[in-house]
Every structure is written in structure tokens, then in C-alpha cells.
Amino acid sequence: MAQIQHSPPSDFIREIIEDHSRTKRFKGRVATRFPPEPNGYLHIGHAKSVCLNFGIAAQYGGACNLRMDDTDPSGETQEYVDSIIRDVKWLGFDWEDRLYYASDYYEQLYQYAVQLIKESKAYVCSLSADEIREHRGTLTEPGKESPYRNRSVEENLDLFKRMQAGECEDGALVLRARIDMASPNIVMRDPVLYRIKRTHHYRTGNQWCIYPMYDFAHCLSDSIEKITHSICTLEFENNRPLYDWILDGLKTECHPQQIEFARLNLSYTVLSKRRLIELVRKGYVTGWDDPRMPTIAGMRRRGYTPEAIRSFCERIGVAKNDSIIDMALLEHCVREDLNEKAPRVMAVLHPLRVVIDNYPESRVEEFDSPYHPQNPILGSRKVPFSRVLYIEQEDFMENPPKKFYRLSPGREVRLRYGYFIKCVGVVKDPKTGQVVEVHCTYDPETRSGFAPDGRKVDATIHWVSAEHSISAEVRLYDRLFQVANPMGEEGDFTKYLNPKSLEILTTCRVEPGLATIKSEDRFQFERLGYFCLDLKDSIPGRPAFNRVVTLRDSWAKLAGQEKK
């Protein structure tokens, strides 16, 4: 099976890097980093950034660091660090020994701040948070200078030391950059560099009570790690002048180039950490790894493969346009990957009892059934066949419409890997009129799947032997939201949650071979979709499967059109 070859990715960021290579801007060196804040789980949007940063490093012979951007102790935890490490690794990337923490730079960062003060480029401000906001001005009006802006270097040094020593209340003092209160760019109006926060830090404990702000910590962390290209999302474009101002002011040896790209948006879901946390906290989903979540952990549990996610991240491209990618593309990537490598097995989600009237009561046959129609390397297994079977309720219709060509009274179909059967009667529930059992006859001459007389059959349906199949739970997942862009609609986004995003089926029957699997391997349940064993919820003898994605279904499309 040929691997799908995609053209080598090219985008404006790689163009910039190649330009830098030509002009020897960084002596031809390329170093990137993926810098998540450990205050939540990674999602598919992060995956885009991970693939970009690690991908670029690999492509240009450089390295990509994994850095925890942990500069705000509230909300950051070791659990999140662990999940990030697990997820990036699972995605298939390797940072070798380059796992860094901004919190490991606190001492250096502090010294840099002292240097800035000594050069009169930063000052300690005694204004309250409210006052600072009032002084900041608005989008159209310049700000006012703080009355503390011209404290002497000595006083600033002393005050900053006291901040650090824990002599002040939270919020009493902040360290600010002395830039320009009249700047049209609000970020440059004497931004706060350090704040006092007596909060326990998951790594440094109570060692520090002052913490650097993002703008101060990030550029310097990049510089300390000798990053060449600091790739981030568009909302930081306004912050780039500050990034450069700090590094210029400190005359650091390494001054990385910040480059911004558009963050990923995906239709029918939300991709902001705030919103995802809300879904988890308020119990709309069962956790960060709920298979409906767009988190790496959720998609993994759902059954998405790292290869599919990487392929998706490559195909969506990298640009500066705000965009919403169609979820259908992600699903396509998942199908494309799973089509190639998922073994085919048979499972009946909504069982309908079928009795083969002319098949001997106690007889059992085994049909050798290949795991993959195009790839014999995957091998085959034996599937037991007997007089009583289950087929999919949907595969039988007593009064079929024109284009329905599965089983119905008087019609003949092929059982996958087995005989032709013909419907000769139905048994109905006397109360409801529902068909509860279908009677068929089989043609012993069609064991090969073909009739010696050359007659054809319109459909092939899947089945399991009633006696030999095992019971399973199957969860059918659908899109989390009912609307393509929940954040673009009126009111609270949770209003648009899809009430049918999860359907739990408890009466499914699967072929016996599935009783013993233990890994998170994915299968194709023939004609239904791709399914993945749920390690968390399976119990011995009763597996639970998550539907990764359906197969493309032109019948459903047809049937849906006729309803309209």
C-alpha cells in the first residue's frame, strides 16, 4: 500500500526562515520551541503549533525545545505538565533532553530585571491595579505617566528587592517598563513586568512571591535557550515591539525573530482553553479526555491516530488569515489513515435476529475472513457461522423504497464472507407490529460468496452468529456542537451543545475475536465505521468501543435527501 505523498510543506514562515538562512541572519542555525502554559490540556490547535515548531526544526536541521511557560502559579499544575508531555510524545515528537521550564529561569529573569532598573528602563510603581488601568488611557487617548515613573535607580532597586523579599502585600507594587505612555500601541504604555503574587507554585513552592509577566519572561526564555524563530499566534503581534524592546534594552546575545501565524479554529467545536475548562468543570463532558473533546487526550481516546492528526496539521497550511477549518477535513484525514491500516471485523450495533430455516440446528462453520480487502499482509481470521444470526436492523426493510437494495421479503443478499440468503418470512411482535425476527433460506452452493449459476445479488451485509458473538457496549459520537461556529452565535456557547453528541448502545454484538483485545487498537466494523477499544471503560468479557468516525455513507445521503 503506497504511502500518501504530500508535497513538502511550504508557507510564509518557512520562507522567512529560508531567507534568514540565505542572509546568515542566525548563522544558518534554526532553533524553535513549543511553549505551552501548564494550565490545561493540549488541543488540536496546539497540535498545529507542535507540528509547525518540531516540523520546522527537523526540516532545517535544528532542534525544537519543549518549554513549560509557567509564569503564573495560579492554575498551573504538575498534572497538566504530565498531560502535555504525554500528548506531545504521543503525537510523535521528541525533544530529547530539552524539556525546560520558565520557572527554572526565575533567578536569571530577576537579574535581568535588576539590569533594566539600573539602566533606568524599568521602575517600581505603587499605583493600584485600578489606577494603572486609569492611567493607561484608551484606544484613542494617550495614557498618563505614573507619578512613580521617575523614582531614582537606588529607590527602584531597593523597592524591587523588597518586593522580592516578601515585604509587600499582593498588588502593592509592580515593576514596570519605562517606555511610552503615549504610544499608539497600548502594549508599550509602560507594561507591567513583575507582580507580587503569594501563591504556591507547583515547582518553586513558596520560594518566590514575585512572578514575571509573559512579555518579560517569554522573550528572555527564548533568548536564554538560543531560539532563532519564536513562532506564536496572531494575538501576540501587538506584543512583538515589546519583545524586541526588552531584548534590545538588555542587549542580549541572542535575539530571536518572533513570527505570528493564525491559530486554528475548527467547525462544530471550541478551541479556547477557557471554554474547554468550562466544559470540563460544568460537567458537559466527562473530562479532558472525553472522546468528544478536541483535546489531544480526547481525540486519542476517541481513536484518532497521531498520523492522522499530523497529516491534518500539514494540510491546513500556515497563514495569517483568520479561518475556520471544516471538521470534515479532520475526519477525512482520520479515515484516510484508518482505511489503510485498520483490520476489518464484523459487529452488529442494532441486532435483528435471523434464522436460516434450512441450515442444520447444531451445525457450525468457520469462514476464513481477511482483515483487509486490499492488504493481505494484515492476514485473516475465522468467523463462526450458525443457524441463528444477528444482522443490522437497518439492513432489513419489510417495505423497501426503490433504491434500497438490502434484505427484504423475497429478496436475496450476500452475507459478508459467506452464503447468499433469501428472506422467506418475518415474525412480528403482536403488540407493536415490529419485525422481531427474519426467516431466511441459504443457498449451500454460494459458500464462496458467488453463485455457480452466475446470478448476482445487489447487496452484501454484515452479520454475527448469535451463539458465538459476544456482547459489547458501543458509544456513537457526533459533533460536540450543533452549529459550525458556537462562538460566533448569540449568547452563551453552551446553548449550542449538541444534545445528541453521544449515544450509548448496550446491546451490540461483536465477533468473538474481539473479546480478548487489550490495546487501543482501532478496527473497522464493516460498513459502519472505525471503532477503538476504550481502555477506561471496558471490562473483562465486555468490551466498550468508541466510534472514531463513520464510513462515508452514500446511502445515508440518498435516504436523507428523500426525506427532504
Add this chain to the structure above:
RNA sequence: UGGGGUGUCGUCAAGCGGUAAGACACAGGUCUUUGGAACCUGGAUUCGGAGGUUCGAAUCCUCCCACCCCAGCCA
């Protein structure tokens, strides 16, 4: 009504002054022991709009319009 960005098919996205790639989606068709997969075909006379420069403009210039980001001691 400041500053920073972005506008090319339904959704993404190439294009870098020489006459609109590709992918997904969609619509037809071939094939088929999965109504799957695979394969073939179809689609922007036009690039947010209006002017201008040019033999020639999605690409250059001018003006206009729309959308996104910024007034956390979050990142």
C-alpha cells in the same frame, strides 16, 4: 475616530506583473463480496469594492469597505 493584522471557489490555500495550483466538501460516472476503498469527470471568465499605472494586474499605486487583535498585576 488610535495602533497592529487580514480579505483568492461552500471551507482551507497556492499565486511574488505574463493571463487563477491543490486539498476537503459538493455533483455526476466507472468499478466493487463493505451503498467502503480506488479511479475518472465537473465546476472561481475571476481574486472585498472603485479608480489608476502597464502591451499585460490577484500581484504595483490611490481611495473606500468588511472582518480579527490590543485598554489583565492572564498567556
